[in-house]
Amino acid sequence: MAGNNDSLLIVDPRTPDNEVSEIEALGFKVVAAECLDFLYEGVKGHPDLQFAPVGETLICHRGISLEKLKELQGHGIECITSFAALALPYPGHVILNASIGGGALIHRTDITDGALLEEAIRQGLRLIDVRQGYGRCSTSFIGNGCFATNDSGVAAALSENGFRVFISPYGDVELEGFDYGFLGGCLSLVVTGSDRLVLVSGNLNEYVMGRELREFIISSGAIPIEVGKGRLKDRGSVLQVFKKRN
Incomplete structure (x- = not known):
């Protein structure tokens, strides 16, 4: 299974080396997000708080370091910075945490950062307004x-x-410093060639609705790829970012 040379994957910098190696073995280039110490300990490195990929454009949080910005741009990624800076308390740290897929942006749109909204509208995405500010954390696009x-x-x-929807109750997902994490933070759609993969942070057999979730992913035409071992872990997802085509 060959990786996608037209994209890279952004992961939490605290992701264990063995899990990063498993992802790289699929043929992908992996880049770490940054740890933002002003955020909660459990989520300070979560990519889905710091970035929002919209087509071939990556919305980056306003406080991204110059070094990280240059690294991403050096890989051919078109970056736009958010209008507002990430901040606590809620909802200041979830302004980029929209779930995007299927031609739609799903978020509490009254808190979505303006740069993300503008880019979503420019690209013709439907805006689906919900009351959940943790849009990407709670909800993952599986494809199809x-x-x-x-x-x-x-x-x-x-x-x-x-849309077709798989829903499971909150809980049974590990997240440091919290009673539980979100399902969306465990599931990451990545595309390589004609294959659609859903990276799963952990073992589906150890999830309360793991059998049903596996069947749903497969029924969508995707391949579940379990990364790491043990219970599902909310790692803020793995974000696939596509390089700008000439």
């Missing part, structure tokens, strides 16, 4: 019109807009 989520309100909105 399918999403997986913990949030019943998001699930209802997606269903009303014609």
Whole structure:
């Protein structure tokens, strides 16, 4: 299975080396996000708080270091910085945390950063307004019109807009410093050639609805790839970012 030379994957910098190696073995170039010490300890390196890929454009949080920005641009990534800076308390740190896929942006749009909204509208995405500020954390696009989520309100909105939805209750996902993490943070759609892969941070056999989730992913036409061992872990997802074509 060959990787995609037209993209790179952004991961939490605290992802264990063995898991990064498993991802790289699929043929992908992996780049680490940064640890932002002003955020909660458990999420300070989560890519889905720091970035939002929209087509071939990457919206980066306003406080990204010059070194990291140059690294991404050096790989051929077109970067736009957010209008606002990430900040605590909620919702200041989730302004980029929209779930994007299937031609839609799903988020609490009254808090979505303006740069992300403008780019989404420019690219013709549908804006699906929900009350969940943790849009990407709670909800992952699986591809082929399918999403997986913990949030019943998001699930209802997606269903009303014609998407297939897998929903499971909150809980049974590990996240440091919290009682539990989000399902979306465990699932990451990546595309390589004609293959659609869903990277799963952990073992589906150890998830309360793991068998059902595996079947849903496969029914969508994707291949579940379990990365690491043990219970599912919210790592802020792995973000695939496509290089700008000439």
